[in-house]
Amino acid sequence: MAETTHRYRVLIGKPGLDGHDRGAKFIARALRDAGFEVVYTGIRRTPEEIAAAAVQEDVSAVGLSSLSGAHLRLFPAVVDALGKSGAGDIPVLGGGVIPDEDISHLKQAGIVEVFTPGTPVDQIIQAFQQACEAHQGS
Amino acid sequence: MGKNPELQAWEESELRKSLERFPERKENFTNHGGDEVPRVAFPEDIDDDYLENLGFPGKYPYTRGVQPTMYRGRFWTMRQYAGFSNAAESNKRFRYLLDQGTTGLSIAFDLPTQIGYDSDDSMSTGEVGKVGVAIDSLADMEVLFDQIPLDKVSTSMTINSPAAVLLAMYVAVAEKQGVSPGALKGTIQNDVLKEYVARGTYIFPPKQSLRIITNIFQWCSQNIPGFNTISISGYHIREAGSSAAQEVAFTLANAITYVQAALDAGLEIDVFAKRLSFFFNASSDLLEEVAKFRAARRMWARIMKDRFGATNPASQMLRFHTQTAGNTLTAQQIDNNIIRVTIQALSAVLGGTQSLHTNSRDEALSLPTEESVRTALRTQQVIAHESGVANTIDPLAGSYFIEEQTDRIEKEATDLIAKVENAGGVVSCIEEGFIQRQIENAAYEYQKEIESGDRIIVGVNKFQVEEEVKPPVLRVDPIVEKMQVEKLAEVKRNRGNEKVAAALDGLKKAAAGDDNLMPLILEAVKEYATLGEICNVLRTIFGEYKD
Amino acid sequence: MNSDHLLQGLKERDPRAVAKAISLVENGDPLADSILASLDESLIDQALVLGITGPPGAGKSTLTNQIISYFRSQGKRIGVIAIDPSSPISGGAILGDRIRMMQHALDNDVVVRSMATRGRLGGLCAATGAAVRIMASSGCSHIIIETVGVGQSEMDIIRLADITALVLAPGLGDDIQAMKAGLLEVADLLVVNKADCAGAETLAMDMEAVARERREKNEGVIEVCMTVASEGKGIKDMLHVVAKIDEEYRQSGEIMKRRMKSHDLEVLDWAVELIKPKFLKMIAESDTSRKGDPRMKAVEILKKL
Numbered sequence: 009m010a011e012t013t014h015r016y017r018v019l020i021g022k023p024g025l026d027g028h029d030r031g032a033k034f035i036a037r038a039l040r041d042a043g044f045e046v047v048y049t050g051i052r053r054t055p056e057e058i059a060a061a062a063v064q065e066d067v068s069a070v071g072l073s074s075l076s077g078a079h080l081r082l083f084p085a086v087v088d089a090l091g092k093s094g095a096g097d098i099p100v101l102g103g104g105v106i107p108d109e110d111i112s113h114l115k116q117a118g119i120v121e122v123f124t125p126g127t128p129v130d131q132i133i134q135a136f137q138q139a140c141e142a143h144q145g146s
Numbered sequence: 147m148g149k150n151p152e153l154q155a156w157e158e159s160e161l162r163k164s165l166e167r168f169p170e171r172k173e174n175f176t177n178h179g180g181d182e183v184p185r186v187a188f189p190e191d192i193d194d195d196y197l198e199n200l201g202f203p204g205k206y207p208y209t210r211g212v213q214p215t216m217y218r219g220r221f222w223t224m225r226q227y228a229g230f231s232n233a234a235e236s237n238k239r240f241r242y243l244l245d246q247g248t249t250g251l252s253i254a255f256d257l258p259t260q261i262g263y264d265s266d267d268s269m270s271t272g273e274v275g276k277v278g279v280a281i282d283s284l285a286d287m288e289v290l291f292d293q294i295p296l297d298k299v300s301t302s303m304t305i306n307s308p309a310a311v312l313l314a315m316y317v318a319v320a321e322k323q324g325v326s327p328g329a330l331k332g333t334i335q336n337d338v339l340k341e342y343v344a345r346g347t348y349i350f351p352p353k354q355s356l357r358i359i360t361n362i363f364q365w366c367s368q369n370i371p372g373f374n375t376i377s378i379s380g381y382h383i384r385e386a387g388s389s390a391a392q393e394v395a396f397t398l399a400n401a402i403t404y405v406q407a408a409l410d411a412g413l414e415i416d417v418f419a420k421r422l423s424f425f426f427n428a429s430s431d432l433l434e435e436v437a438k439f440r441a442a443r444r445m446w447a448r449i450m451k452d453r454f455g456a457t458n459p460a461s462q463m464l465r466f467h468t469q470t471a472g473n474t475l476t477a478q479q480i481d482n483n484i485i486r487v488t489i490q491a492l493s494a495v496l497g498g499t500q501s502l503h504t505n506s507r508d509e510a511l512s513l514p515t516e517e518s519v520r521t522a523l524r525t526q527q528v529i530a531h532e533s534g535v536a537n538t539i540d541p542l543a544g545s546y547f548i549e550e551q552t553d554r555i556e557k558e559a560t561d562l563i564a565k566v567e568n569a570g571g572v573v574s575c576i577e578e579g580f581i582q583r584q585i586e587n588a589a590y591e592y593q594k595e596i597e598s599g600d601r602i603i604v605g606v607n608k609f610q611v612e613e614e615v616k617p618p619v620l621r622v623d624p625i626v627e628k629m630q631v632e633k634l635a636e637v638k639r640n641r642g643n644e645k646v647a648a649a650l651d652g653l654k655k656a657a658a659g660d661d662n663l664m665p666l667i668l669e670a671v672k673e674y675a676t677l678g679e680i681c682n683v684l685r686t687i688f689g690e691y692k693d
Numbered sequence: 694m695n696s697d698h699l700l701q702g703l704k705e706r707d708p709r710a711v712a713k714a715i716s717l718v719e720n721g722d723p724l725a726d727s728i729l730a731s732l733d734e735s736l737i738d739q740a741l742v743l744g745i746t747g748p749p750g751a752g753k754s755t756l757t758n759q760i761i762s763y764f765r766s767q768g769k770r771i772g773v774i775a776i777d778p779s780s781p782i783s784g785g786a787i788l789g790d791r792i793r794m795m796q797h798a799l800d801n802d803v804v805v806r807s808m809a810t811r812g813r814l815g816g817l818c819a820a821t822g823a824a825v826r827i828m829a830s831s832g833c834s835h836i837i838i839e840t841v842g843v844g845q846s847e848m849d850i851i852r853l854a855d856i857t858a859l860v861l862a863p864g865l866g867d868d869i870q871a872m873k874a875g876l877l878e879v880a881d882l883l884v885v886n887k888a889d890c891a892g893a894e895t896l897a898m899d900m901e902a903v904a905r906e907r908r909e910k911n912e913g914v915i916e917v918c919m920t921v922a923s924e925g926k927g928i929k930d931m932l933h934v935v936a937k938i939d940e941e942y943r944q945s946g947e948i949m950k951r952r953m954k955s956h957d958l959e960v961l962d963w964a965v966e967l968i969k970p971k972f973l974k975m976i977a978e979s980d981t982s983r984k985g986d987p988r989m990k991a992v993e994i995l996k997k998l
Binding site: 024025026027028029030033034037038050051052054076077078080081082085105107124125126128129130 | 257258260261263269270271272273276277341345346347385386387473476477478510511512513586589590593597606607619621622693
């Protein structure tokens with residue numbers, strides 16, 4: 009797994025009611041093992057709660073996971089909530105059971121990267137790395 | 147015990163020579179849980195007290211099955227989990243499945259319903275009808291079972307925290323159909339402990355949840371004796387990434403907690419224990435899975451007899467439903483999933499399951515299409531009618547390896563249960579995150595093996611192909627949410643709101659005291675009090691559990 | 694954001710400004726100096742800093758969550774600094790204490806910040822101290838530092854608190870034994886959480902004995918409290934005891950004494966942190982053989998300063 013030298017802070021959250029957190033927890037651990045500081049906010053959070061936590065924790069990226077099919081509403085809602093909190097600069101990445109045709113919708117709504125089942129974890133870590141670098145450079 | 151000299155001779159000559167010339171594929175062969183798998187099992191590896199450990203089908207300790215004739219009498223119940231969108235759509239899918247030869251219904255509810263929110267709650271936005279059917283009030287339940295005679299089907303409902311409410315609605319629908327409660331057959335999942343551990347649809351804190359559950363045990367034993375009052379589930383624990391032995395251990399530890407809670411509430415063991423049922427996962431390690439089902443059966447019989455003194459054989463029998471492992475399905479080359487499901491389903495049948503759900507090939511992408519659901523059902527029918535494995539009981543018994551694995555899982559799970567109990571029991575371990583951490587660790591190790599390529603998942607990290615266009619996916623139209631909210635408003639307009647308020651007030655008082663809540667919930671649903679209203683009343687008294 | 698903006702933001706209780714200011718300190722950014730120099734000292738003096746520590750599984754985060762709820766019901770603005778260990782191998786960390794406090798996520802007057810130990814002894818202590826002052830300057834009247842009570846760095850952090858509560862629970866076994874030598878000797882409040890579980894009474898009796906012994910040695914007001922944090926029981930009483938100790942210690946000058954001590958400790962941390970590179974350079978230059986008695990060499994180098 010790729011190592012990072014800086015201590016990037018990221019937040020991993022599960023918006024909505026879906027309680028399947030195996031994937032989110034795996035990503036959180038994998039990011040930790042790649043040197044990130046990962047704020048994990050648990051399951052069943054509203055987009056507004058996730059955004060507020062991201063602001064308080066001053067993270068450089070937010071990663072969202074949803075397996076219940078509600079991603080088209082929930083992911084953009086987190087982007088909106090961040091914007092309303094004056095933190096529209098924090099990039100949002102998302103993953104879960106997401107049909108291919110939804111990816112372009114999500115990207116249009118401001119989700120910078122979308123991961124689907126089977127995306128190698130190294131690719132996910134790298135995407136977080138790039139998102140954090142871009143954010144800190146901004 | 148010293149090593150058999152002939153075995154030693156074989157190891158030192160034939161085996162050694164072969165290993166020198168052709169090293170094995172891997173240095174270590176391990177299962178999901180990281181246990182080493184023996185190269186070959188021998189008679190020495192197993193405890194050979196046949197009567198003590200295996201016995202006969204339908205007889206203690208039930209290792210070989212819970213009925214004397216098993217599938218020679220009747221096949222397992224082919225029960226396909228279904229439900230999406232609104233009640234009318236789901237009703238159509240149920241009737242299709244019954245036409246195709248399923249023998250039991252299994253209802254998936256959407257997440258708001260599972261967490262006790264009405265469709266118009268702000269928490270429900272975007273989730274209505276997505277992973278199951280949305281039920282707000284008795285009005286939805288009436289549509290869901292329209293033209294389905296409830297005295298003829300057995301119905302399983304995947305509902306936990308608000309199980310009492312959905313069960314009450316089911317009983318009320320039956321009453322309207324003219325079916326007496328005594329004729330009802332089915333299962334409510336009602337296993338809240340595993341929600342805290344693995345699945346996440348909890349509402350109330352553990353103590354209050356256990357009270358509701360014991361209320362259900364009691365009320366059902368008097369009113370709907372043919373209903374399984376709980377389905378104690380390892381399925382989701384395994385889905386969350388546990389090993390096979392952990393699945394058995396944490397499931398039985400939860401079961402022990404329910405039994406103890408019911409005993410503490412003054413219930414008689416042999417009155418409620420015979421209606422406890424179980425629900426396990428069938429994953430891809432076929433032989434370990436067969437051993438797991440056998441070990442679980444033997445352990446439960448011993449726990450009930452030795453620890454709780456249950457004398458009724460029905461109380462000692464572990465009867466279980468099985469579902470193939472959703473987490474093994476891949477989004478790549480989805481037809482491969484049909485083969486995975488076949489192997490997994492076979493393990494459940496060889497392990498003596500009472501009912502079975504087979505997953506559909508496209509479930510890693512979305513809700514299954516009708517065609518995929520049919521193929522999944524056909525998989526069970528082929529196993530039943532063509533494979534021949536249903537013609538003899540517990541066919542793998544006596545295999546050195548199967549018996550060695552059965553013994554190993556029993557031992558590992560027994561040790562783990564003891565560990566949980568020494569650390570203050572299940573509730574305390576959940577609050578401290580002990581059980582969750584054990585599962586997380588196993589899941590993490592497993593996933594790392596996949597990421598590193600040490601564990602091959604066909605079509606994912608090996609044997610990949612450039613994928614052609616993905617097949618059509620079934621999605622729930624967002625209009626469903628709007629319609630459901632409108633329907634709910636209409637129900638609220640047309641019911642007797644004073645009667646609803648009175649019923650909810652009665653429920654509130656009972657919740658603050660010690661009375662059984664079931665009769666009051668039944669009364670409230672008959673007045674068309676909504677699921678959300680009933681759960682909110684209980685939330686104000688019981689509080690809410692936060693992870 | 695420049696430092697003027699940040700200072701203005703702190704005054705206005707802007708969550709983003711508080712968060713950014715803490716990050717600057719945590720990352721050792723030079724911008725931090727001007728902010729730290731301009732904080733509101735009177736607010737810092739008035740704030741109560743409560744340390745919550747104890748072994749994993751004792752229910753610290755759940756207790757903290759309940760304490761937040763109670764203080765909020767009194768209209769107070771609260772800060773929480775939740776500290777989790779960094780992985781010694783990757784340097785990363787999972788910061789999960791916040792989960793139990795998410796019910797307050799939308800409350801602007803609950804400022805929660807998770808911090809990783811980042812494998813450094815002094816730096817963490819200094820960064821935590823600065824975070825406390827930033828939160829106080831933004832109007833937090835009560836600030837909680839939550840940390841696992843094992844290891845020297847955590848012990849040092851706890852010294853930043855005006856009052857320290859050690860949270861224990863029955864059934865945790867050996868962990869508690871390991872802590873006896875350390876935290877039991879410094880905590881002002883011994884909290885027996887999960888008081889409804891088997892073994893709680895025995896634990897409470899043990900704690901009473903510890904408290905008695907320390908009181909007899911005139912080590913201060915040592916109190917024992919019973920709570921069931923998961924149900925919110927005993928929180929009010931516990932916080933009354935905290936208020937009582939706070940009042941007493943403020944009058945007796947104990948709080949001032951503790952703050953002076955922790956101030957010195959922080960200065961020391963910074964001094965060590967800042968001089969480290971210089972020392973390393975001097976060591977390398979002093980002699981290439983890398984032989985001989987290390988202590989004598991240290992004395993030699995100090996003479997050269």
